[in-house]
Amino acid sequence: MQAAQSKQQPAGGSRAVQLDSFGGPEVLDVREVPAPQAGPGQVRVRVTAAGLNPMDWIMTADADTAARFGLTLPVGFGTDYAGVVDQVGDRVSGFAPGNRVFGGALSRAVADFVVVDASGKTAANEVHRTPDGVDDRTAATLTIAGRTAAAALAAIGPGPDDTLLIGGAGGGVGVFAVQLARISGARVIGTGSAASAGHLRALGAEPVAYGDGLADRVRALAPGGVTAAVDLHGVDTVHVARELGVPDSRICTVAAQVDGVTAANGANAAPGALEEIARLVAAGRLRVPVAASFPIEHIRRAAELQAGRHVRGKVVIDL
Known part of the structure; x- marks a missing residue:
């Protein structure tokens, strides 16, 4: 099933999960933030689903670990996303508003909007076309x-x-x-x-x-x-x-x-590896069980479930 679209956000504003201090799920909060804008070589994605991974809470658990990933406070949460392109910057080819996409946005994916590099050459700052036959919840689990x-x-x-x-x-x-x-x-x-x-x-x-x-x-x-x-x-x-x-x-x-x-x-995955995985999902040769999905307002519950490491399948946030 296609992930449900969220209601329209106020002009210029958007929701994002942010942390003002490092720690566990208890430090996750949903904030109203300015909507990011796509610059040259970038696209902005209206996120419909964000998948959670162990690295999300590991790299935001303490300052030393966060620093190894180049993260400083305040910081967002989550890396895997799927959604629809809604803004295209200068010098971008291959993407247009309305394209369904997925990819990675390091520690900022659980948000209404993410801005990512359209070249797709940098892991966790990337965007790929979502094949027909792959729903957004599934696409949001693929990248990491x-x-x-x-x-x-x-x-x-x-x-x-x-x-x-x-x-x-x-x-x-x-x-x-x-x-x-x-x-x-x-x-x-x-x-x-x-x-x-x-x-x-x-x-x-x-x-x-x-x-x-x-x-x-x-x-x-x-x-x-x-x-x-x-x-x-x-x-x-x-x-x-x-x-x-x-x-x-x-x-x-x-x-x-x-x-x-x-x-x-x-x-360091080989070029094209992620696109091939998406094609296998679309062809029905690879399936991704989604164990649970939560609205963004329940991010703490979702993170607690994922961090427990006993869930069989992926945990997804719907936006």
């Missing part, structure tokens, strides 16, 4: 998790001859990583809680419970061995993969640094 999953899989190159172990497979990035790996032809074993087993099977993974004894449980599932691994949560899956004989060159992390192992960064 899709880029990260694509970069992680590119680092190990799974294919039909691989049995791939994915740690933290039930999370937001795992939704994409599992399905993209299956599309590549790989067999996928995904770690998660016992309660997430059905969710993982629906994505195409063979579920296995994380925790003590993981290596033995994986051996029982794959007596022929595991050939590659991606750890989307920490380092436990890295250690198990090494124990199972997977070479470091076929192991990747996204949330931790391990000597000898590639750490993937969504900003």
Whole structure:
């Protein structure tokens, strides 16, 4: 279903979630702010939906982390967005008012309007055309998790001859990583809680419970061995993969640094990776479960749910 359009905002004004201090969901507030204007090379998007990710609250939790992302107070919240172009700056080609679009706007997506670079060359300051057949709520979940999953899989190159172990497979990035790996032809074993087993099977993974004894449980599932691994949560899956004989060159992390192992960064996803993910969604080959949606006024509840890290699927803000 297409995300509902919000009522018209006052001329010159718009709503945005902002923080005046770093912290958790309790510091998130909806403010009336001046509507941003598109400059040369930019487009302004009337946001209809914004997807939440763990990085949203991680990078605004404290001043030191925020500084690593170039963020200073007051700061906005959220990065993934979808909506409609409503203003085009000078020297922009390929976009016009009325185009449906999605992309990333680092820590400012939960707002009525975002202004982004029309070139699409900078991660989290980008805009892409939304394909027909992809609704706005779904489009608003693609950028951060899709880029990260694509970069992680590119680092190990799974294919039909691989049995791939994915740690933290039930999370937001795992939704994409599992399905993209299956599309590549790989067999996928995904770690998660016992309660997430059905969710993982629906994505195409063979579920296995994380925790003590993981290596033995994986051996029982794959007596022929595991050939590659991606750890989307920490380092436990890295250690198990090494124990199972997977070479470091076929192991990747996204949330931790391990000597000898590639750490993937969504900003380094290959050109066109995000557009390809959107095309796969439009073709019905990749699905993104939306676990819950909230109006912008309930941003704290939405952030609390997402930060709990137990939601199966994506959390979206409707604007």
